[in-house]
Amino acid sequence: MTNWTPFIYGLVAVYLLYYLANLAFDLLKPRGAETGESSLMISLADLEEPIDASEYSPVLNVNVNHPQELLSSGEISSSGGVLFGGIMELAANDAIFFTKQIPS
Amino acid sequence: MVIAFGNIKPGTGKSTLLLLLASYLAGKEKKKIYLIDMQAGGTLGLLSERSAILEHQLPFEYYHCDLSHFELLYARLGAERDAYVLVELPSSMHDERIMGVFSKLDLLFCPFCYDRPTLNSTIYFASLAKRIKTGISLVFLPNRIVSSAGYEFKQEIDALLRQISPLSTGIGEHIGFQRISSLQLDSQLIERYCATLDLIYSHYLAKPE
Numbered sequence: 668m669t670n671w672t673p674f675i676y677g678l679v680a681v682y683l684l685y686y687l688a689n690l691a692f693d694l695l696k697p698r699g700a701e702t703g704e705s706s707l708m709i710s711l712a713d714l715e716e717p718i719d720a721s722e723y724s725p726v727l728n729v730n731v732n733h734p735q736e737l738l739s740s741g742e743i744s745s746s747g748g749v750l751f752g753g754i755m756e757l758a759a760n761d762a763i764f765f766t767k768q769i770p771s
Numbered sequence: 772m773v774i775a776f777g778n779i780k781p782g783t784g785k786s787t788l789l790l791l792l793a794s795y796l797a798g799k800e801k802k803k804i805y806l807i808d809m810q811a812g813g814t815l816g817l818l819s820e821r822s823a824i825l826e827h828q829l830p831f832e833y834y835h836c837d838l839s840h841f842e843l844l845y846a847r848l849g850a851e852r853d854a855y856v857l858v859e860l861p862s863s864m865h866d867e868r869i870m871g872v873f874s875k876l877d878l879l880f881c882p883f884c885y886d887r888p889t890l891n892s893t894i895y896f897a898s899l900a901k902r903i904k905t906g907i908s909l910v911f912l913p914n915r916i917v918s919s920a921g922y923e924f925k926q927e928i929d930a931l932l933r934q935i936s937p938l939s940t941g942i943g944e945h946i947g948f949q950r951i952s953s954l955q956l957d958s959q960l961i962e963r964y965c966a967t968l969d970l971i972y973s974h975y976l977a978k979p980e
Contacts, residue, residue, distance in 0.1 A: 755864075759898075762899075769924065770927055
């Protein structure tokens with residue numbers, strides 16, 4: 668039957684062997700591997716969906732052949748007879764027309 | 772070129788995206804860049820105060836101006852043809868002097884997020900801009916896009932917005948935006964959005980002569 672003392676000695680010996688093997692492995696390992704050249708870093712923030720250029724409308728909605736612009740008398744400095752409150756009301760109606768189309 | 776950022780809903784990223792674009796343009800071109808902040812007590816004002824304390828060498832000039840002084844400031848800055856004037860429009864549109872500002876714009880960016888209240892305000896703002904100046908070049912700019920999140924009815928909303936005006940590629944959410952503490956942006960943040968900004972630049976800013 669084993670005693671406690673040889674058992675502890677045995678355990679210490681096994682641990683020391685393990686520790687030395689670890690140390691030896693670290694020291695003898697080739698240095699080149701430590702430079703981290705092969706390490707791969709993935710930034711999750713960069714995994715975004717690619718930009719879909721096809722969804723771009725290639726031209727702006729400024730139409731050169733637009734009759735309204737050809738007939739324009741220059742820069743708008745007044746609202747053309749509509750009061751500012753009227754413009755806001757018209758805009759609100761437009762907005763209601765568009766927002767109604769959002770499914771809910 | 773006068774480029775404005777506007778939306779009647781506060782917090783859609785007008786100041787941040789304006790600052791991002793200004794910093795990007797400063798690195799891209801040698802033109803003069805002016806920032807006009809029309810928002811009373813807005814983000815840009817606070818950031819500029821901090822930049823003044825820290826004595827930052829900024830690649831652009833910052834001006835705060837209200838509706839009554841816009842014409843004067845524009846007369847000074849607009850005289851320089853080869854410059855970028857970036858304007859942050861006020862959130863409140865209840866002043867008819869805003870029409871004078873709209874008439875000066877070459878391009879209007881409307882940043883928005885895909886939540887219902889913001890969409891409603893965005894569509895109203897766009898409708899108002901179109902009513903004030905019929906041929907205005909307005910571009911919708913989706914902001915705070917989280918790549919891992921799904922947005923309900925995104926396709927339908929995109930199609931709807933395209934009926935009104937072109938829709939740009941989105942600006943993704945990034946922690947760097949929350950860490951902005953002065954008008955001087957971290958170069959890494961600009962680099963990160965370089966591809967998106969390049970696309971926006973080539974589509975809307977590079978003039979088709």
